[in-house]
Amino acid sequence: MNIYESWGFKSNPFETLPLPANRKGSSLMVGRSQAARKIVKGLVSSNKYVTVEGLNGVGKTSVINVSVFDAASEQIKNGSGPLFIPCRKVFQLSSQKSADEFKFEVLTEIGQTLIESKNTLPIPKGYSKSPTNPALNRWLNSIDQRAAGFSSPIGGLNFGSSSTNTDGFSKSGLEKAVRDWLMLLFPSPNEGGVVCIIDNLELLQTSKAAREQIESLRDEVLSLPGVRWVLCGALGIIQGVASSPRMAGYLQKPIKISDLDSRSASEIFEKRIQYFRTSNDAELPLKQSEFVRLFSLLRGNLRAVLSECDTYCMHVSDMQDDGISITENTFDDWLDQQIEDAFSTSQEYLGKRALQIFETACEKESFSPSEFADFGYDKMQALRPQILALETAGLLVSTQDEADKRRRTVEVVPKGWKVKEYIDRLKRDAQKK
Structure with missing residues (x-):
């Protein structure tokens, strides 16, 4: 049986397809x-x-x-x-x-x-x-x-x-x-x-x-x-x-x-629960507060948030099939692992300079290489290799105009926000010591 049906839902409430015109x-x-x-x-x-x-x-x-x-x-x-x-x-x-x-x-x-x-x-x-x-x-x-x-x-x-x-x-x-x-x-x-x-x-x-x-x-x-x-x-x-x-x-x-603000997250979650549940007592292993945390972490990128929610629910179902008990810390443990995995698969691309570029990119969320001065460069050409490395790592994605190399929009992708969270945690831990 579909895991969501077994939890009392008519189908997956976290489907990532665009909302239909109906x-x-x-x-x-x-x-x-x-x-x-x-x-x-x-x-x-x-x-x-x-x-x-x-x-x-x-x-x-x-x-x-x-x-x-x-x-x-x-x-x-x-x-x-x-x-x-x-x-x-x-x-x-x-x-x-x-x-x-x-x-x-x-x-x-x-x-x-x-x-x-x-x-x-x-x-x-x-x-x-x-x-x-x-x-x-x-x-x-x-x-x-x-x-x-x-x-x-x-x-x-x-x-x-x-x-x-x-x-x-x-x-x-x-x-x-x-x-x-x-x-x-x-x-x-x-x-x-x-x-x-x-x-x-x-x-x-x-x-x-x-x-x-x-x-x-x-x-x-x-x-x-x-x-x-x-x-x-x-x-x-x-x-x-x-x-x-x-x-x-x-x-x-x-x-x-634009990205939805965090105040919308709770309403999104509640609407999906109400629409997809088949009975009033149907419950998901994901709490509303956990949905809001993912929403905040991924900067309101709803497609990414819904995908992560589905991944977590599959994770919980696998645990249940294996006879592993679900605890209050299950979501935290899973999210910590997701963040750590994102960083570990990107670490080789994050040299000192690339890391500085990445953190500035996160502050902007989206930018153009023509803003090279904000990244500490005096030429756009010097910034491009760093952007390419971060794209290869799966942290940024860009749209380019071949007719005008100066017009190029770069944005941070969901994996990048996980890596940003890992880096921020390292900084917080260092400050405590």
Whole structure:
């Protein structure tokens, strides 16, 4: 049996996937009302792409998903204002995926989103109910129909026909079907649209690569009628995309998602317990105070906190299977070991100078090598080898722009915060002696 089910929970309360754009996500969201308002305002007030940035693991995708879902729920409830429908899939760019492949993926998922949202789609003028597209539904969800190609009218609008093969349809029929449906449902930007997210732009490794990918998609994909785009990435990557002349006037100012403060930790824990438990007496081996300690240690990086909580619960389950008693010190002992292991696997990279660089980096949390003077250097080039060593140790991670080496954002990762805690403990012990 799933260990969480054995403890009285319907599933893992510490799952690290982004919160979905549904009631579950809305129920679990904590401390993001200000960011949510900015995202929705950006969607309502401008045709330019909304952009969101923040440190890895801070919960950017979750905030976007829940913001759009809540805005849609409010519109459906009140019956006024633009209707934004969250696309059922979050997209990622890849150097291994061509623009045509990405376009096909987007069109397919938008089509599926419209099909699944049939009960909440807007009703165009002259219609008694929102039009659907059974033929597109059959083609998208039937292997036999895909092999046969596609041709279907909807609501009096002729989607046209394509060649009788999947490739022909993907290049013409599918696009026309989706475009015509979107234009019928959302005839103007003021009506709303399907909200699509391009997430994790930093996975392209450099903002130059991200910029080139976005540029290649601008006219063919990002200009689809009835679709609103949100671009999301780690600190620095959006700035690199925005520097492109071809993207001038297309991007809104980035909305920054910051770490949650420690006051949110207790509420996050309580909401997850309440949502996932199947009975009032269900309990986890992790206490609320212990969750808050992890939250503080990892500087509010929620993805990392949830992952560590899951690791601890698995540790406790293993102890129970081995017949080892759980005590009041079990969590402290486990956390001490996690911190010690993080330091021991990094120690060889932490020479005297690298250690000084690392501690300054922790004070900043994120920085650019152009801030070399703050690290005691008179040239940026002298700082880079130390940063590279700390990256190799798994304590820092950076985003780079190949077109401008000065624009590079470096941030401390969860392992780095564990190492920082170990170093601080050594200092405290030395002061006591």
